[in-house]
Amino acid sequence: MLSAEEREVLSLSLRVAFWSVFVSLPFAVAVAYALARATFPGKTLFDAVVHLPLVLPPVVVGFFLLLLFGRRGPLGEILEQWFGIIVAFRWTGAALAAGIMGFPLMVRAIRLSFETMDRKLEAAASTLGAGRAGVFLTVTLPLALPGLITGVLLSFARSLGEFGATITFVSNIPGETRTLPLAIYTYTQTPAGDAAALRLSVIAAVLSLAALYVSEIMVRRAARRIAGEDAVARG
Amino acid sequence: MLSLEVERSLGDFRLAASFEAGEGVTALFGRSGAGKTSVVNAIAGILRPDRGRIAINGETMFDSARGIDVPTRKRRVGYVFQEGRLFPHLNVRQNLTYAGLFSRGMPASEFDRVVALLGLRELLERRPGNLSGGEKQRVAIGRALLSSPRLLLLDEPLASLDAHRRSEVLQYIELIRDDVKVPIVYVSHAVEEVLRIADTVVLMSAGSVLAVGPAEDVMGRTDLRPGQGTFEGGAVIDARVVEQDVENDLATLAFDGGTLTATNVDALIGEPVRVRIRARDVSIALERPQRISIRNILEGRISGIFNANGTAEVAITVGGITLRSRVTRRAAEELGLAQGLTVYALVKAVSLSRSGPP
Numbered sequence: 001m002l003s004a005e006e007r008e009v010l011s012l013s014l015r016v017a018f019w020s021v022f023v024s025l026p027f028a029v030a031v032a033y034a035l036a037r038a039t040f041p042g043k044t045l046f047d048a049v050v051h052l053p054l055v056l057p058p059v060v061v062g063f064f065l066l067l068l069f070g071r072r073g074p075l076g077e078i079l080e081q082w083f084g085i086i087v088a089f090r091w092t093g094a095a096l097a098a099g100i101m102g103f104p105l106m107v108r109a110i111r112l113s114f115e116t117m118d119r120k121l122e123a124a125a126s127t128l129g130a131g132r133a134g135v136f137l138t139v140t141l142p143l144a145l146p147g148l149i150t151g152v153l154l155s156f157a158r159s160l161g162e163f164g165a166t167i168t169f170v171s172n173i174p175g176e177t178r179t180l181p182l183a184i185y186t187y188t189q190t191p192a193g194d195a196a197a198l199r200l201s202v203i204a205a206v207l208s209l210a211a212l213y214v215s216e217i218m219v220r221r222a223a224r225r226i227a228g229e230d231a232v233a234r235g
Numbered sequence: 236m237l238s239l240e241v242e243r244s245l246g247d248f249r250l251a252a253s254f255e256a257g258e259g260v261t262a263l264f265g266r267s268g269a270g271k272t273s274v275v276n277a278i279a280g281i282l283r284p285d286r287g288r289i290a291i292n293g294e295t296m297f298d299s300a301r302g303i304d305v306p307t308r309k310r311r312v313g314y315v316f317q318e319g320r321l322f323p324h325l326n327v328r329q330n331l332t333y334a335g336l337f338s339r340g341m342p343a344s345e346f347d348r349v350v351a352l353l354g355l356r357e358l359l360e361r362r363p364g365n366l367s368g369g370e371k372q373r374v375a376i377g378r379a380l381l382s383s384p385r386l387l388l389l390d391e392p393l394a395s396l397d398a399h400r401r402s403e404v405l406q407y408i409e410l411i412r413d414d415v416k417v418p419i420v421y422v423s424h425a426v427e428e429v430l431r432i433a434d435t436v437v438l439m440s441a442g443s444v445l446a447v448g449p450a451e452d453v454m455g456r457t458d459l460r461p462g463q464g465t466f467e468g469g470a471v472i473d474a475r476v477v478e479q480d481v482e483n484d485l486a487t488l489a490f491d492g493g494t495l496t497a498t499n500v501d502a503l504i505g506e507p508v509r510v511r512i513r514a515r516d517v518s519i520a521l522e523r524p525q526r527i528s529i530r531n532i533l534e535g536r537i538s539g540i541f542n543a544n545g546t547a548e549v550a551i552t553v554g555g556i557t558l559r560s561r562v563t564r565r566a567a568e569e570l571g572l573a574q575g576l577t578v579y580a581l582v583k584a585v586s587l588s589r590s591g592p593p
Binding site for chain 1 (some may be wrong): 241306309311314316318320322333334337338362363364369381437
């Protein structure tokens with residue numbers, strides 16, 4: 001059904017999207033919690049910086065990443081020397097770019113959950129012996145689950161569709177950084193590549209729809225759960 | 236044993252309360268906005284007083300002078316909130332055992348005992364969203380009890396329930412009072428609840444404590460009525476059933492100073508009861524009236540007269556108790572009522588406010 005090349009593009013895209021979401025999730029939870037609950041000097045500025053990828057042209061983000069995380073960039077050197085991770089012109093760099101572009105979306109969704117939940121339940125937990133970490137793990141986080149799922153989906157979808165920052169930062173290398181959008185773009189630039197571009201576009205659409213569908217079911221389930229209803233299927 | 240002295244300013248509202256509470260049930264009584272919930276929140280460590288100290292069983296929980304502020308989780312105070320606050324993402328069993336996650340487990344025997352006491356067996360696998368209001372409060376009480384508290388705080392636990400559920404949950408609270416030896420602080424603005432359940436009453440108004448004392452005394456003081464909301468002044472008497480005439484539904488109650496007859500007394504012979512006699516239900520005669528329908532006529536001595544507007548509140552000491560009577564000032568003058576005078580109190584109605592062991 002799929003050609004070897006299509007399978008390669010698809011699996012690369014999924015790998016990039018998975019790792020970008022997986023690695024950014026804990027950071028997003030921490031940042032969302034800080035923005036929702038803490039007050040500290042420079043909070044407004046911090047909030048603005050977190051949202052920057054949402055408003056900057058993706059190409060600009062990609063260019064900054066190139067300056068910072070290139071092999072001679074200050075952060076790129078640290079990553080390579082300390083952790084042995086090279087991101088420049090690698091699929092890991094594509095994941096980094098995708099993660100950063102999706103980060104504000106993830107933070108916004110999770111933060112909203114933290115802000116709207118019933119905080120009185122946290123006070124109740126503390127009277128029952130739970131410390132701050134205990135309250136967070138057993139009450140705050142489970143009650144934020146719908147926001148967490150929504151955040152993961154938005155950032156996953158954003159990762160699958162990431163183009164500008166990726167191509168600027170890690171270029172368009174077949175098998176390494178050529179994700180779905182980059183492959184589609186490449187075909188549209190190739191004579192008689194329209195059919196192949198269309199096939200990949202359909203794949204992208206199916207993938208997005210499937211992700212949306214799965215997350216919708218999960219959010220509904222989680223919402224029912226935190227509404228305290230019994231686990232019986234309903235409507 | 237609770238000893239408390241706190242001050243706290245919240246905007247325009249100033250809380251300055253201090254009282255000591257012993258064994259049994261201490262009711263914080265007063266209209267809404269009197270600062271009752273602020274006091275229990277301070278005891279639980281949810282609200283931090285500006286100044287003062289709080290000690291439970293001699294252990295200091297808060298002392299601004301010595302810089303002590305034990306965190307909520309270490310105070311071991313079981314808190315039953317007005318709206319229950321069950322964890323919606325956990326089922327009843329998980330809610331009940333929640334406190335065990337943060338201590339060295341929870342003995343199964345203790346769990347079984349509380350489940351049996353509150354009748355929660357059938358609810359264990361249910362989720363809070365589908366429980367009735369009364370069931371929710373029972374679970375909330377069980378959850379608080381299972382945190383092995385030194386003190387149980389109940390903040391208007393019946394406020395969101397209808398009359399039927401109220402008496403059901405109140406019965407369970409009475410069970411806890413009589414069965415589990417843990418001191419209880421009970422917040423309420425309902426006279427009936429307080430009379431039925433409290434041993435000690437702390438009367439609060441506008442952020443401060445107006446009176447502290449045994450329930451019979453505080454609830455009987457008519458001079459405190461402005462602070463008591465809709466409460467009708469009167470006397471509260473602890474008595475014991477000595478005779479039950481089932482045929483005529485008439486019970487004879489003995490108290491320190493005489494006997495009373497009352498209908499509708501749902502208690503066995505020998506059992507203690509608490510009755511309330513409202514000041515407006517007591518008339519005064521200078522001689523023992525003959526051929527009269529009123530059954531309860533008590534001889535006593537006037538121990539005080541308090542004038543207010545057009546009425547006079549007359550305190551009549553009968554044996555070891557003090558009745559209150561409200562008459563018009565003109566009637567008081569015409570009868571020549573004065574302190575020390577022997578009179579007959581004609582009691583038109585006796586209402587039962589509590590039965591069962593004190």
